[in-house]
Amino acid sequence: MDKILVVDFGSQYTHLIARRVRSIGVYSEVIPPESIEDSLDDAVKGVILSGGPMSVYEESSPKISREVLLGIGKPILGICYGHQLISHILGGSVSIQESGEYGISRFYISRSHPLFDGLPDSFIVWMSHRDGVVEPPPGFDSLGYTDITRIAAMADDRRGIYTLQFHPEVVHTEYGLKILENFVLGICGCERGWDPVISLKRFLEEHSGCEGGAIVAVSGGIDSTVTAVILREIFGDRLYPVFIDTGLLRSGEGEWVESLFQSLGFKNLLVVEASELFLEELRGVVDPEEKRRIISRLYRDLLKIVASELPDIRYMGQGTLYPDRVESGATSRYADKIKSHHNIIEEAGLGLKILEPLKDLYKDEVRILARHLGLPDEVVSRHPFPGPGLAIRIVGEVTPEKLELLRRVDDIVYEELVASGLYDRYWQFFPVLLSVKSVGIRGDHRHYGYIVAIRGVESLDAMTARFARPDWDFLERLSTRILNEVDGVSRVVYDISNKPPATIEYE
Ligand code: XMP
Numbered sequence: 407m408d409k410i411l412v413v414d415f416g417s418q419y420t421h422l423i424a425r426r427v428r429s430i431g432v433y434s435e436v437i438p439p440e441s442i443e444d445s446l447d448d449a450v451k452g453v454i455l456s457g458g459p460m461s462v463y464e465e466s467s468p469k470i471s472r473e474v475l476l477g478i479g480k481p482i483l484g485i486c487y488g489h490q491l492i493s494h495i496l497g498g499s500v501s502i503q504e505s506g507e508y509g510i511s512r513f514y515i516s517r518s519h520p521l522f523d524g525l526p527d528s529f530i531v532w533m534s535h536r537d538g539v540v541e542p543p544p545g546f547d548s549l550g551y552t553d554i555t556r557i558a559a560m561a562d563d564r565r566g567i568y569t570l571q572f573h574p575e576v577v578h579t580e581y582g583l584k585i586l587e588n589f590v591l592g593i594c595g596c597e598r599g600w601d602p603v604i605s606l607k608r609f610l611e612e613h614s615g616c617e618g619g620a621i622v623a624v625s626g627g628i629d630s631t632v633t634a635v636i637l638r639e640i641f642g643d644r645l646y647p648v649f650i651d652t653g654l655l656r657s658g659e660g661e662w663v664e665s666l667f668q669s670l671g672f673k674n675l676l677v678v679e680a681s682e683l684f685l686e687e688l689r690g691v692v693d694p695e696e697k698r699r700i701i702s703r704l705y706r707d708l709l710k711i712v713a714s715e716l717p718d719i720r721y722m723g724q725g726t727l728y729p730d731r732v733e734s735g736a737t738s739r740y741a742d743k744i745k746s747h748h749n750i751i752e753e754a755g756l757g758l759k760i761l762e763p764l765k766d767l768y769k770d771e772v773r774i775l776a777r778h779l780g781l782p783d784e785v786v787s788r789h790p791f792p793g794p795g796l797a798i799r800i801v802g803e804v805t806p807e808k809l810e811l812l813r814r815v816d817d818i819v820y821e822e823l824v825a826s827g828l829y830d831r832y833w834q835f836f837p838v839l840l841s842v843k844s845v846g847i848r849g850d851h852r853h854y855g856y857i858v859a860i861r862g863v864e865s866l867d868a869m870t871a872r873f874a875r876p877d878w879d880f881l882e883r884l885s886t887r888i889l890n891e892v893d894g895v896s897r898v899v900y901d902i903s904n905k906p907p908a909t910i911e912y913e
Pocket of ligand 1: 911
């Protein structure tokens, strides 16, 4: 099967490049820069150098040598940092620009090129850089520019090296996928031959001989449910799904999980009631990472206890996805850690081997698998809900009272979303309780209550997100119901932050 390698220089978008290539139907792997030479087997038809947070001039920034770069001997596409690095290595000049260029920009093609086949003369691109190529290296021609960046794309056709300052992998770049297709199918000549179901088959083949039993923590979300269904193929009745009620869940979540697993034919779901423990340990804690650490530790300890009480448990399944690993800084030593995702539990000290059948997949690929495995629509289209639950949707200290308040608001938001037919339009749409109070008026009386922020986003993979734009009447219905029905909330605000720079969850 043809393969495209994506060399990871630490960009938040690195895995997105691989994901996009796979969505074209071509297998793609992410590798660190030091593995380039070892990874160049016959299947590799092209190499993409990712973006990264550093400057090519920084001493500690990740680099590859001229020999390694030119030794690749297959078409190369450099993106953002990759574009600058290629220029730097091959004798061009890169320096800090007068102005940074972050977000949306218009790119103008100055020279037609196979990379831009089928594209208009100018289009919108997603930029995120301060450095820029000022002088292309010998042998390179500039292919296009923006109002801020003079050389926003370049090519050396003789050596088969192409570079882009913008990010074709990000959905906000118009024709981004077409550019990647032009590179992968056109320039590299790859044959299509990959889809997520193939990755599942490979996982099952590789693990068919696993002995002993396994546990998997489940939440009713798509990732852990798909993981449980996959692991059941390997372990049968020796797989125990474990549902831990942390007390940080939305209302009705426990009953939903029990009925879901019953309908999926699981007979050995274990329910661990641990609300008091979680709330006790979270008391007085306001730091988001501290909250995440505590929840993660308790989760891990409880799973360890559960595993020790079951017969011959040797494995633990986790529904970790690519983005979880990316954002936890688990995939690259060059990437910055944004948040520690609680659903990544390390093997060390647990005494169990970790199985992560979804670790290389993105959410939309998991949805493809979920449909393939026959999971019900309500699981497939369910909005993601973070492992740490409402604890990271209550800014500041988590208390039983705040949880109760947020659950009531959350019920209203969910009901209204479904009633308006908007649920499936958004990636996520939920309320957040800000732990600040504001003055309001109720029936001629002063009312001093919490502020609720409504956060809605559109996204394809949670790596980038655009704030949702429902109509004002819908938002007014939400705010009216929340303010009328939930005593203790004095004000409702709507969040208009995109990711980046904001994240989807508040903590
Ligand atoms: P952020 O807030 O990082 O979220 O933009 C990206 C996506 O991940 C979800 N999320 C989590 N999921 N454990 C999870 O299973 C976590 O700790 C966690 N934190 C964030 C978030 O809901 C969004 O879909």
